[in-house]
Amino acid sequence: MVNKVALLIGVSEYEPDLNPLPGSVKDVDAMQRVLVNPEMGDFAEADITVLKNPQRQEMENAIHRLYADRHRDDLVLFYFSGHGIKDERGNLYLSTRITRKENGKLVKPSAVAASFLHECINDCRSQRQVIILDCCFSGAIAQGMTVRDDGIVNVQEQLGGKGRAILTSSTSTQYSFAPEGFELSIYTRYLVEGIETGAADHDEDGWISVGGLHDYASIKVQEAAPAMTPKFYPVEEGYKINLARAPVGDCKLMYRRKVEEIARKKQGKISDINHRTLKELSHSLNLPSEEANAIEAEVLQPYVIREEKLQRYEQALSEAIERQNPLSDEDWIDLGGLQQILRLRDEDVAPIKELFQDKNQARQPPEDENSSNKQTSSSTPTSHQKTPSESLFSRWKLLVFGLVSVSLGVGINQIWLNQGQLPETPFSYSVRDSNDRFTEVKDADVPSGTFNYGLSTTWAPIRGAVDNEIQKAFPNFKLKYVDFTLEETGSLTSIEKLLDKSIAFAQYSYPLTEQQQKNFKEIPIANDGVAIAVNPKLNVTRLTLDQLKGIYTGKITNWNQLGGPDLEIKPLSRNVIGGTVKFFKEKVLGDPEYSFSPQLVKAVQSTTLGLREVSREKGSIYFASASEIIGQCMVKPLWLGKDTNHLIPPYQKSSEEKTSECPENPNKFYKVNVNALSDQSYPLTRKLYIVVKLDGSIDQKAGEAYAKLLLTPRGQDLIEEAGFGRISK
Numbered sequence: 001m002v003n004k005v006a007l008l009i010g011v012s013e014y015e016p017d018l019n020p021l022p023g024s025v026k027d028v029d030a031m032q033r034v035l036v037n038p039e040m041g042d043f044a045e046a047d048i049t050v051l052k053n054p055q056r057q058e059m060e061n062a063i064h065r066l067y068a069d070r071h072r073d074d075l076v077l078f079y080f081s082g083h084g085i086k087d088e089r090g091n092l093y094l095s096t097r098i099t100r101k102e103n104g105k106l107v108k109p110s111a112v113a114a115s116f117l118h119e120c121i122n123d124c125r126s127q128r129q130v131i132i133l134d135c136c137f138s139g140a141i142a143q144g145m146t147v148r149d150d151g152i153v154n155v156q157e158q159l160g161g162k163g164r165a166i167l168t169s170s171t172s173t174q175y176s177f178a179p180e181g182f183e184l185s186i187y188t189r190y191l192v193e194g195i196e197t198g199a200a201d202h203d204e205d206g207w208i209s210v211g212g213l214h215d216y217a218s219i220k221v222q223e224a225a226p227a228m229t230p231k232f233y234p235v236e237e238g239y240k241i242n243l244a245r246a247p248v249g250d251c252k253l254m255y256r257r258k259v260e261e262i263a264r265k266k267q268g269k270i271s272d273i274n275h276r277t278l279k280e281l282s283h284s285l286n287l288p289s290e291e292a293n294a295i296e297a298e299v300l301q302p303y304v305i306r307e308e309k310l311q312r313y314e315q316a317l318s319e320a321i322e323r324q325n326p327l328s329d330e331d332w333i334d335l336g337g338l339q340q341i342l343r344l345r346d347e348d349v350a351p352i353k354e355l356f357q358d359k360n361q362a363r364q365p366p367e368d369e370n371s372s373n374k375q376t377s378s379s380t381p382t383s384h385q386k387t388p389s390e391s392l393f394s395r396w397k398l399l400v401f402g403l404v405s406v407s408l409g410v411g412i413n414q415i416w417l418n419q420g421q422l423p424e425t426p427f428s429y430s431v432r433d434s435n436d437r438f439t440e441v442k443d444a445d446v447p448s449g450t451f452n453y454g455l456s457t458t459w460a461p462i463r464g465a466v467d468n469e470i471q472k473a474f475p476n477f478k479l480k481y482v483d484f485t486l487e488e489t490g491s492l493t494s495i496e497k498l499l500d501k502s503i504a505f506a507q508y509s510y511p512l513t514e515q516q517q518k519n520f521k522e523i524p525i526a527n528d529g530v531a532i533a534v535n536p537k538l539n540v541t542r543l544t545l546d547q548l549k550g551i552y553t554g555k556i557t558n559w560n561q562l563g564g565p566d567l568e569i570k571p572l573s574r575n576v577i578g579g580t581v582k583f584f585k586e587k588v589l590g591d592p593e594y595s596f597s598p599q600l601v602k603a604v605q606s607t608t609l610g611l612r613e614v615s616r617e618k619g620s621i622y623f624a625s626a627s628e629i630i631g632q633c634m635v636k637p638l639w640l641g642k643d644t645n646h647l648i649p650p651y652q653k654s655s656e657e658k659t660s661e662c663p664e665n666p667n668k669f670y671k672v673n674v675n676a677l678s679d680q681s682y683p684l685t686r687k688l689y690i691v692v693k694l695d696g697s698i699d700q701k702a703g704e705a706y707a708k709l710l711l712t713p714r715g716q717d718l719i720e721e722a723g724f725g726r727i728s729k
Helices: 023-036 056-067 114-123 155-159 186-197 210-224 251-266 272-284 289-323 329-341 346-362 392-401 457-473 491-499 545-553 579-589 607-616 674-678 698-710 713-721
Strands: 004-010 048-052 075-086 092-094 128-137 164-168 207-209 231-235 242-245 449-455 477-481 505-508 520-534 542-544 570-574 602-604 620-625 639-641 651-653 670-672 685-693
Touching: 004 023, 004 056, 023 048, 023 075, 023 186, 048 056, 056 075, 056 114, 092 114, 114 128, 128 186, 164 210, 186 210, 186 251, 207 210, 210 231, 210 242, 210 289, 251 272, 251 289, 272 289, 289 329, 289 346, 289 457, 289 477, 289 607, 449 698, 457 477, 457 505, 457 520, 457 579, 457 685, 457 698, 457 713, 477 698, 491 505, 491 685, 505 698, 520 579, 520 607, 520 674, 520 698, 520 713, 542 545, 545 570, 545 579, 545 639, 570 579, 570 607, 579 620, 602 607, 607 620, 670 674, 685 698, 698 713
Parallel strands: 004 048, 004 075, 075 128, 128 164, 449 477, 449 505, 542 639, 570 602, 570 620
Antiparallel strands: 075 092, 164 231, 207 242, 505 685, 520 620, 520 685, 651 670
């Protein structure tokens, strides 16, 4: 009798000297789900062994049982997600719950040697063996991304054999990362997607082979992280092993294949003609528009991730040039490190560098006549360039949504692009008289040096509006914004980053706990409002806090319950635990630790993607900082009140003359209602803080000086211009 057996191991919990990998046990759950599905893997549930966070002996016993007493035609699958570690000789070990290091070296008895796995594989009679290693190595974390492989390990040599297929998440010399904003590792995510959707059946014969699955996952991974290269080591007929069934003639799969074909040819940029083609195809397949849109979003997501990485690189380069021109060797080394962490190749970032060089040759930036930093090289990016929101992705969007006029004067005004994405950190570049530069703060109060800071995404507009001014007034006070990944970005990771000295001070959007206040100090800087965004075409203009609570707890599920159309409400939230999400849960739901039901509230990776979803789906609703919502062409902000008699708009009419790209949506003409934030009459008003560690260090002094500068009249003016309320002293 032919059997299909599998051993799935995920190790998320480790000793203190190895970083936890919370996604590993979720990887195992996802693999098990597709393998036991009778329409996919069709493994008997009893024939799948799942180990989560096992001890070494338990893991070795399970590996032995997997390969012992098998028949020639049995399909034997081994899957591992966790830390992979090498010894000083380059031999590979798979981590267990008790794996540890001493003096930087692996304690070998605490891990499972790949040589043991190799012996078990070689002793097995099965001619259909599949080994999948989604494995990390050394457990290093670089700017919030979990390193999952590092060093030279000859996987094929150590695990090769007849009738065998080995799939790895990257080459033996590459880093393999957990993805930003996703629960699963990037490699396992696309393995599961390939099986679950049937998209990995490249020859459309109704079967997903190991080779076809690798091809699908590899392409998807490289769309999101071009520098990451999953590897496939088939031995003899190993690539032909069929791992799962795929639907034949399924309309969803047919539509997905067409979307993927277009996306691959166009690098994720689908034109209006392409959209018409897809719309006609969905009609011919009788595919509901909601399902078609969901497929498009899923297929395009890797491209969106990649473009956001390019945006972050361009933002870092732009901010570096704003601070110093020409860039120092150290700056270029830091940018190279960021490029590596973002998994971008040299050819990916080359166009960004060229754009800055072209800009430098075409136009010189306005200079402060008192400045001593004159331009010295036409081949080096200039001190003023396009803002981070003017990314490659933004320029492509301009083809779809129109041109934005740019006003040039003594300085270059803030550039805020609203064509389907959020402004990241717009700079206000202007020449001011020296008497206007934070004169209340003395030079002696501001330390010299370079100081890392960041984390709260809510602070992005303030960073853009204020920090460049501070740099001009105090050139020896160098501020270096640390661009952590979405997975780690947020107020609630700030304490950890202060403790490990990744940052000198933190920008925070949630109050410290009593326990935290014993070692850290919070300094209130501004008032922010959390606004509610819906689709501009939705015939609803206001909500009370109770109604909002009903939406996010599932008690109100249709807009007709609120006087709107007969349309299902689709709540959205960021899928990271940041200060904004925690504040919303506390003030609206009454519990800061409340867990949204995944069946009710759809998680999105970022506010950019959340607002795109609202613009695309008429029934959707999303919450974010008012500065991220007000003025956006693609959404409509709602009035909000504690009850129907006390409704307050988060916006007010802008006095500026603007040319609207969306004449039917007046939000384009709005600015944040800073008065309602300053007096806290808006119901979802909160404070923003600077947080420092109370250790008497220069970092503490830097954070306190930064806060002092923001609390000056000039600092508060700039904060208000950025869309936040003044703080009451």
